[in-house]
Amino acid sequence: MKKVLLIILCIILLLVSCTNESNVDSISNEDKEIAIAIWEKDYYDGHIDDMPYFHDVCKYDDIKDIKVKFDIIKGDTYEEFLDNINVKLYLDKGPTLIYISYKPYYYQMFKEKGIAKKVDHNMIPNINNIYDFYLEEEIYFVPIGAYYICTSFNKAQIEKLDIEIPGFNLTINEYYDIRKKWVEYNAPIEISWSDVEDIVRIRLDNINIFSEDYKAINIDTKIMRESIKTMKKEIYSGKYILPNDFTYEDYYKACFDFSHQERSKYEEFRTKGMTAYYLTFSADNGLKTSSMKSGVIDNRVIFPNVEHPKYNVDLGGFIVNKNGKNKELGYKFLNRLLEEEFQMKMYEGQYMYAPVIKTVEDDIEKIESKQGLEPEIMELKNYIYDKMEKGEIQPRLYTNDRTLKTFNLRRKLYKDLFKFIFTEEEYSVEELSRKLKELEDRYSVYLNE
Template identity: 35%
Template sequence: MKRVIIIILCLILLLSTNGCTSIKNSINVESSGSKEITILIGSNSYKYLKSDFSVFNTYKQKFEREKGIKVKFDVIDIRNKNYKNKVVSKLYLENGPTLIYISPFDSYKSLIEKGIALKIDDKLKNYDKIYDSIKDTDGSFIPIVMCHYPIVLNREVFKKLEIEEPGLDWTREDYFRIREKWLAQEPQNFTPYLFIELIGNVMEELHVYDSKNNKVNINNSKVIEYIKNLRYEVYSGKYILKDNYTFENYYKMFYVAESNEYKEVRETSLYNDTDNIRRWYYYKNALKSLGNDIDMVINDYIILPQVVDENNKLILWGFVVNKKGKNVDLGLEFLNGLLCDEVQLEIFRDKGSLFYPVNKDIEEKLRK
């Protein structure tokens, strides 16, 4: 997405001037050395997992204590230029990492395509408990938790604009109609947040990326027409542009966190958040509805399903099992426990966490 945004900005400027441990059909993999499993994980994800996922850490300690199986982490520094090569090299080793942690920013598809990921849909008893809609077609990715970042609107702005509030069944078209009325009232500062909304689904809508041939295709009439329309939108008068800003300034504003441009737009956006039609800084899981109800009453928020960015409708965290990993059977036992009713209920009860369970069998307990 970052690459696509840069390309579009360039072109605009150019144009402008049940049980917790049972496993079914477990494969036979001999344990190599001591009873242990290893989780391959990026450094950023490791920090997040250790600090923000207390249920996972409690379960890990209990699993180690009760099963006598050590759960280790193989942490790869994502700042390393050879990060991807290091990851791949480890996955082709015999008795390599048992599990691969998949964050919302990671892709497991390449692991399936390269024959690294083990098909596990018939090897985990508790895999059947996962919501069918979040299972991948290959049966190789094991989601453990999920999150839905909603769109949060300011009710006060709706009152000023005398616009009727949308319902839960609203659409992307509904949002942009409301957005147009807001922009027509008064031009707004051009920010990364407003721009990204416009191009949130560009890769899917224009078929920019050809995954089969691993190619990007932007040299066609449909993309060129889209760029022209987008340029017209940016220069339509709806947005306040800085006369002295070049492409370099806008690049810094989007991506360079230590730059003055980035800091300035973040500060002004935070300051004006209550005046925007939409709040940009709401990072709560809409699936945990009790906490959101309080925000709706006290802060006068309108909290609705994500309809603007298709890629962010449902965010998943989980694992892939490495075919060549050490003690794969123990890794499967570890994952099976993470999906059991007791652990998934604890995920729901953890008020300090964003995570929501993926186990559909506990729905009735959640309602109670």
């Protein structure tokens, strides 16, 4: 009788071990495939853009049998991408993983609709190694790399202005004070698309147009009316050389309609400001010292981002599709992406992302000490990490202001206000208020659809 009970117990233990979801050995070799859904704009030459070393992870012995298939989702816009991917996400055995790029305006929608599967360290053990400030309390998104856009001034231009270089606490108002002095010093300058970005978009992005619960939008406000007046006054101040034949429609096409038949005319407008005398440069990833070596700061003065001081960390990573096939293989694959070896490839390579795990800190510090990096670079990196630890700088991914609807509304506002800013027609306070109220009503309907 004891022998019979022992045999029964062994059979039960064997069955339990074979049915455990984490046991991938029971999957036949031909079924060991994961599919990664990815927008065509994030896919380049057979790999994920900005992660060209991605396939290296497949060389590990324990997962080299996993076949990685990319499901390329077509779409010229976010909306087209979402329409095309939605067809696949509710199918049984759909894509295993969905790649979320550093402009993740659709992550919140995937989460709210129940597409993103909640994961934890039991499924993906290396999640424990990720910095806490890159994760939500409940994890539906697995970050693989991080990017922080700095503000970068042309050092030669700053020195000409004979001003005291501000510290890392540079504010948006101080930025505009410096820009104003630079314009006055070089005036008149030929206005370009980059000037329009500075004068219009950055100012608009720093005006809070949403209610706290993001269910209402407020455009017909005193600060908006005064900002429109300020922007228009700046453009027509005489400090800029304006194209003689440009109308409001031409400015609009130059900034938004890249497919216009007279594109060469507008390309000149877009590239005109990119010369040696220009005030700002595109900046590097402040989290990644390896991208700021080789004399990068010789001609730059780099600061933390002034456009979005709090929410300006971009993350690249994946969500696990709740209806995806071979999810257990997906967990194993993501776990490998969070291994120290792969994360160090991101640091050492000339790519966009910085590592997201804290267990490579010592290795990075050893490399930094050998490279003899400029003190300013190290100070900037430490400043940003300290702010993230304190919650004063946070990922944009998890905020309500980074949904597709809020993104579209800010883009619509940017476009719609061009008429008031670039037209030579003068609007009274009452007329402008009425026009803004019309936009506000139209946007409110869209926001609550």
